Amino acid sequence: MILHGYAGKILWVDLNRMEVREKELDRDLLKLYLGGTGYAARILWDMLEAKIDPLGPENLLIAATGPLTGTLCPSSGSIEFCFKSPLTGIFGEARAGGTFGPKLKFAGYDFIVIGGKSEKPVYLYVGDGYAELRDATHLWRKNVHETTDIILRDLDEPDASVACIGQAGENQVRFASIMVDYDRAAGRCGGGTVMGTKKLKAIAVNGHGAISAAKPDEFFDAALDAINAIKIRATKGMGEHGTLGGLTALNESGALPTRNFKTCYFEEAEKVSGQTLSERYLIKKRSCFGCPIGCGRYIQVSAGKYQTPPHEGAEYETVNMLGVQSMIDDLEAIIKAGYLCNIYGLDTISAGNVIAFAIEAYERGIITDKDTDGIKLRWGDPEVIMTLIEKIVNKEGIGRLLAEGVKSASERLGKGSEEFACHGKGLEIPAHDTRGTAKSLVIQYAIGNPRGACHIEPIWAPMWDFSKVDMGLRKYGLPWPPPSRFEETGVRRGEAYKLLAFFGELAGILGICRFPLLAAEDQNLNLDRLSTLTTTLTGFDLKPQDLLRISERVYNLKRCFNVREGVDRRSDRLPKRVMEPLISGPTKGVKVENLDGMLDEFYDAVGWDRETGIPRKEKLIELGLEDVANEIWKSRSSKQEE
Amino acid sequence: MIKSLVVIPDRCMGCHLCELACSQEHYGVMSIERSRIHVVRLHHQPVDAPIFCLQCGLCIASCPVNAVKRDPKTGAIMVQEERCIGCGNCVHACPYGAASLDPATKKALICDLCGGDPACVKACPVDALKYLDADLAAKYKRINFSRLQTVVR
Numbered sequence: 001m002i003l004h005g006y007a008g009k010i011l012w013v014d015l016n017r018m019e020v021r022e023k024e025l026d027r028d029l030l031k032l033y034l035g036g037t038g039y040a041a042r043i044l045w046d047m048l049e050a051k052i053d054p055l056g057p058e059n060l061l062i063a064a065t066g067p068l069t070g071t072l073c074p075s076s077g078s079i080e081f082c083f084k085s086p087l088t089g090i091f092g093e094a095r096a097g098g099t100f101g102p103k104l105k106f107a108g109y110d111f112i113v114i115g116g117k118s119e120k121p122v123y124l125y126v127g128d129g130y131a132e133l134r135d136a137t138h139l140w141r142k143n144v145h146e147t148t149d150i151i152l153r154d155l156d157e158p159d160a161s162v163a164c165i166g167q168a169g170e171n172q173v174r175f176a177s178i179m180v181d182y183d184r185a186a187g188r189c190g191g192g193t194v195m196g197t198k199k200l201k202a203i204a205v206n207g208h209g210a211i212s213a214a215k216p217d218e219f220f221d222a223a224l225d226a227i228n229a230i231k232i233r234a235t236k237g238m239g240e241h242g243t244l245g246g247l248t249a250l251n252e253s254g255a256l257p258t259r260n261f262k263t264c265y266f267e268e269a270e271k272v273s274g275q276t277l278s279e280r281y282l283i284k285k286r287s288c289f290g291c292p293i294g295c296g297r298y299i300q301v302s303a304g305k306y307q308t309p310p311h312e313g314a315e316y317e318t319v320n321m322l323g324v325q326s327m328i329d330d331l332e333a334i335i336k337a338g339y340l341c342n343i344y345g346l347d348t349i350s351a352g353n354v355i356a357f358a359i360e361a362y363e364r365g366i367i368t369d370k371d372t373d374g375i376k377l378r379w380g381d382p383e384v385i386m387t388l389i390e391k392i393v394n395k396e397g398i399g400r401l402l403a404e405g406v407k408s409a410s411e412r413l414g415k416g417s418e419e420f421a422c423h424g425k426g427l428e429i430p431a432h433d434t435r436g437t438a439k440s441l442v443i444q445y446a447i448g449n450p451r452g453a454c455h456i457e458p459i460w461a462p463m464w465d466f467s468k469v470d471m472g473l474r475k476y477g478l479p480w481p482p483p484s485r486f487e488e489t490g491v492r493r494g495e496a497y498k499l500l501a502f503f504g505e506l507a508g509i510l511g512i513c514r515f516p517l518l519a520a521e522d523q524n525l526n527l528d529r530l531s532t533l534t535t536t537l538t539g540f541d542l543k544p545q546d547l548l549r550i551s552e553r554v555y556n557l558k559r560c561f562n563v564r565e566g567v568d569r570r571s572d573r574l575p576k577r578v579m580e581p582l583i584s585g586p587t588k589g590v591k592v593e594n595l596d597g598m599l600d601e602f603y604d605a606v607g608w609d610r611e612t613g614i615p616r617k618e619k620l621i622e623l624g625l626e627d628v629a630n631e632i633w634k635s636r637s638s639k640q641e642e
Numbered sequence: 643m644i645k646s647l648v649v650i651p652d653r654c655m656g657c658h659l660c661e662l663a664c665s666q667e668h669y670g671v672m673s674i675e676r677s678r679i680h681v682v683r684l685h686h687q688p689v690d691a692p693i694f695c696l697q698c699g700l701c702i703a704s705c706p707v708n709a710v711k712r713d714p715k716t717g718a719i720m721v722q723e724e725r726c727i728g729c730g731n732c733v734h735a736c737p738y739g740a741a742s743l744d745p746a747t748k749k750a751l752i753c754d755l756c757g758g759d760p761a762c763v764k765a766c767p768v769d770a771l772k773y774l775d776a777d778l779a780a781k782y783k784r785i786n787f788s789r790l791q792t793v794v795r
């Protein structure tokens with residue numbers, strides 16, 4: 001029987017033995033997890049022993065697509081990488097757009113699972129129903145763009161897609177990214193680091209097959225309906241000036257974090273806005289596979305000190321973290337810094353965060369000229385950014401410390417630097433703030449499920465309490481109207497965040513970008529549309545409630561993975577910096593007052609034990625995760641009985 | 643008036659939805675290789691462009707078994723699949739790389755304008771692909787061909 005919507009196979013790669021083999025997808029697991037990060041989470045739960053070294057050969061790197069990947073469903077050009085993170089020590093996932101995911105499915109594989117460690121540099125080639133490991137000695141020490149160029153030339157397949165690492169991954173910087181199609185980043189959690197430890201320089205895929213729908217005509221109609229709903233956002237919304245288009249509005253709302261999260265207001269915001277980018281540096285808009293929004297910016301600084309070749313870059317997170325965060329108002333310098341991170345394969349968010357941390361530590365005398373080899377780490381100085389990027393990538397001088405991530409760096413420095421090391425569970429906080437943006441981010445960053453403090457996985461929760469957009473979730477129980485973004489407890493935050501998280505989790509499971517979810521229900525992929533698309537594609541009966549049930553299962557499984565690594569309520573914390581009052585701008589004085597109250601409300605809503613923050617045994621059994629429940633609660637039940 | 647398929651290339655973002663719509667319309671599957679329109683992206687240059695049949699008809703004479711004809715209603719090239727022997731002569735004859743062979747059936751893939759209601763146009767989210775009266779379409783065609791004469795410095 002054909003599995004509609006899937007390629008049907010998993011590619012297993014053992015780098016210890018240099019072996020590649022195929023396995024069929026497990027239908028029973030598909031019914032429970034559907035695909036994408038859900039199916040991958042189950043593989044990681046089953047295959048990884050607790051507490052393994054993420055830098056060791058026993059770690060697995062999974063490239064995951066979902067049923068919607070590569071189809072006519074809008075924004076389906078998705079690839080999710082899942083692994084145990086060398087940055088956080090918990091579940092790691094990072095997504096990129098581009099064409100890699102679709103090409104993988106067209107080649108006949110839904111997933112690639114890579115374990116072991118090669119002795120010499122290799123890359124994996126995946127063609128139609130075929131894969132092999134190839135020597136990559138000639139690619140080692142090459143940057144991302146060079147590597148991609150060489151592979152495409154050697155293959156003589158200009159339509160292949162390449163995911164690779166740069167020097168940051170080779171050098172095992174803890175926040176090295178996996179770069180797809182030159183400039184699309186699976187940035188977070190150190191997926192590139194895992195590739196580096198395995199001596200896996202790249203994965204090149206090129207497939208020419210097809211994906212079929214169970215009900216082709218109905219699926220086509222549903223996809224055209226969705227494309228038509230979303231396409232307005234190409235010109236009015238994220239597509240118009242890219243993700244950077246919202247920067248000035250965030251600033252006016254006091255929601256633009258700067259100066260290592262001391263304030264959410266930047267006087268020079270206009271200089272680094274999406275409008276400025278469009279006027280001066282935009283060559284054209286570029287979309288990922290299947291995307292009607294097209295937030296990608298093909299840009300260039302054509303002359304001057306910060307000249308770059310044409311490339312895709314300057315999205316909001318990068319501009320904020322590598323620029324605004326360190327009070328830099330020179331957009332050309334920020335574009336260059338982002339370009340450097342892209343070619344070296346360095347996560348721009350973590351890099352920007354740890355650089356701002358270093359500047360503050362220097363200001364306070366915790367880092368001195370001796371540590372920096374005489375470089376003055378000043379706010380607003382682009383040369384500091386350029387220099388520190390190079391030092392981090394090459395682990396030179398102070399870069400060796402910063403390459404470990406902000407959590408480790410602050411623990412080693414001590415002297416109170418932990419208080420302004422802005423991370424959740426070891427993942428550097430991105431460019432949306434707990435106080436300036438919305439209190440929904442307090443829960444999201446503190447819970448940090450699955451990957452630590454992240455603004456977008458599982459979802460950009462402030463759609464609810466900042467943007468006041470229900471995304472079609474009101475009829476599925478999203479509390480409405482939303483409270484003020486600054487209110488904390490007693491305003492149904494727990495219930496709201498539960499539904500928002502489950503909704504967002506679906507994007508990773510189904511194998512699509514999260515952006516098409518983030519809009520009003522007449523302009524987004526809402527639950528009803530997702531239900532129609534997945535049902536007509538796969539032939540499984542997937543009502544909106546069924547989809548939410550699957551994502552609830554996946555969300556809980558990922559939490560259990562993290563619990564097994566030592567996460568519990570005590571780790572659901574935030575550093576002092578993002579709790580204390582903001583010092584200026586429209587949100588001056590806003591602080592986080594009752595973290596624990598908000599956590600209690602969330603644990604209650606989601607069925608997790610208040611005392612420990614662990615999913616309750618009954619909840620896990622109800623979700624069909626009895627074996628997981630037994631393992632998680634095995635060591636604890638005896639303690640509870642005492 | 644007869645209509646023509648044209649592209650307004652400044653608008654194309656390279657999303658590939660036209661390719662999937664084409665294969666879905668003709669074969670009920672989503673496949674960029676079974677599409678009759680092909681999106682080309684040049685990574686180091688600002689080029690995202692759908693390449694498709696301009697209905698010039700050079701392939702008609704190239705076919706050794708007379709499998710390629712023109713539909714008088716739409717003006718589109720029609721491949722009679724039962725006759726096609728997959729020799730590739732039409733692919734060779736096409737100056738634009740718009741013709742190809744279906745990897746599944748080994749028959750020629752040439753745009754038939756979906757009988758006058760092109761699926762690619764319906765799926766294009768940025769209106770880069772248009773199916774316009776021939777007279778208006780010609781204005782866009784002129785713009786596109788004028789670029790071939792642009793001196794790039």
